[in-house]
Amino acid sequence: MNQKVAVIGAGLTGLTTAYYLQKKGFDVTVFEQADRVGGVIESVVEKDFIYENGPSTGVLGQPEAAALIEELGDACQLEIADEDAKFRWIWKGDRWHALPSGLMGGIQTPLFSWYDKFRILGEPFRKKGTNPDETLAALVRRRMGESFLKYAIDPFILGIYSGDPEKLVVRYALPKLYQLEQKYGSFIGGAIKKAREPKSDWDKKATREVFSMQGGLTSLIKALANAIGAEQVRLNQKGLSVEQENDQYVVRKEDETLGTFDRLVSTVGGHALRKLFPFFPSAELEKIEAMPYARVAQVSVGFKKWEGIPIKAFGGLVPFYENRDVLGVLFLSSFLKGRAPEGGALLSTFLGGVRKPEMVDLDDDSIKALVEKELKSMLGLTKWQPDLLVINRYQHAIPQYGLESADRLAAIAKLESQYPGLLLGGNIRDGIGMADRMKQGRQLAEIIGDSSN
Secondary structure, X not given: OOOEEEEEOOOHHHHHHHHHHHHOOOEEEEEOOOOOOOOOOOEEEEOOEEEEOOOOOEEOOOHHHHHHHHHHHHHOOEEEOOHHHHOEEEEEOOEEEEOOOOHHHHHHOOOOOHHHHHHHHHHHHOOOOOOOOOEHHHHHXXXXXXXXXXXXXXXXXXXXXXXXXXXXXXXXXOHHHHHHHHHHOOHHHXXXXXXXXXXXXXXXXXXXXXXXXXXXXXXXXXXXXHHHOHHHEEOOOOOEEEEEEOOEEEEEEOOEEEEEEOEEEEOOOHHHHHHHOOOOOHHHHHHHHOOOEEEEEEEEEEEOOOOOOOOOOOEEEOOHHHOOOOOEEEEHHHHOOOOOOOOOEEEEEEEEOOOOHHHHHOOHHHHHHHHHHHHHHHHOOXXXXXXXXXXXXXXXXXXXXXXXXXXXXXXXXXXXXXXXXXXXXXOOOOOOOXXXXXXXXXXXXXXXXXHHO
16 A cells, blocks of 8 residues: 554554554554563563563453454464453452352342342333433442442452542443443343344454463564564654654654654553644643543562462452452462462452552552551461562553543544544553453554545
8 A cells, every 4th residue: 555654652552553554554663662562561470470560361352352362373372261260259348258140149248238139129120321421430329229339349440440430430431331221221131131132253252251361461462563573663762752744744753753654543641642742732632631540559479389268269359448458459370370380379469549549659668568468368378478579560550531531532533633644542542451452453453444445
């Protein structure tokens, strides 16, 4: 096609976009400020453990994710989580409780009040909401009750967004849940009806299974980068800026011109757009920059010999109302192969989030002491001698899709309309999960391909 496309950012979204653009015949160059590809995705092999400096797993919630992994073939091997990943624990009082998945479990669990257990029977008959900007907390209170909010939805949101259900707007943060009520009028009835609807072979690819890759998620990143070609990916490109000249986009690094492109795709965070695009109107940038991010500290802890309670589950989530110092802990070695030595354990513990951001500012010794106290108390460890302990802090860990989302999305649409050939992707829109990123990357490539025909 003889069209040159620049992709800014070599995270999962940028690499997926470049991969599909290249398949369509475009001349693609990827620019990345770091010295490696992958963004926050990074698998590390250390002391007989395989841990992640970033997301630990994904969910095959979009057909595009499964399709991409299939296309990459033997270059990376999909690993579906073991059956233990189906079990989730919720902390209440002084112990863990399994999150119920069926009627009897829901009746017997101490997580929810008897009032709400009886009230849930009427959920299919309640009127659907009429406020398009309803928060998740308001929706759950209206349809399910306070105890479901506190001990099911709140920890669920901590596990995904590290966020606050009082601030997340359902139609942006959890659009499938929003559509379930709007289309079917009910969560319970809608889920049953939707499960009975025939699915195409394409839709069946979205199995909702928890996944990683054999050897860690980095193998997916390497497979994408290798398919694109090392010569098409430029690393260590700090201080980039873009200028528009004669309907084209010039990528510069300080005073050096790196290339002129017919199309440009940005996958950077909202906080980085102002420096990258100095010609953007400030009024529109402010609307995008208004999106808050959760600050999170992730602590990977490995034991070559596990001497705590049996941890045959995906992990444990800690509701905000329990006032603990951790958001939750994943039991990675319980459902992924080779993450720890036989008989050992690999845990990933999270602190901070929207409601406790100050935890991220603690020094390493304070975080280590806090994690030791919490894990000993909650996982039955009588002594503390981890063989691995790694701390990672993320100042812009997870975007929060709240009330400002309508203005943000309108600003993105206005900028793309004002500057033809420019697309703004990344987690400023379209979801935060790995599957969402792969879906968006494919869609961005299709938009460019369709507009070039």
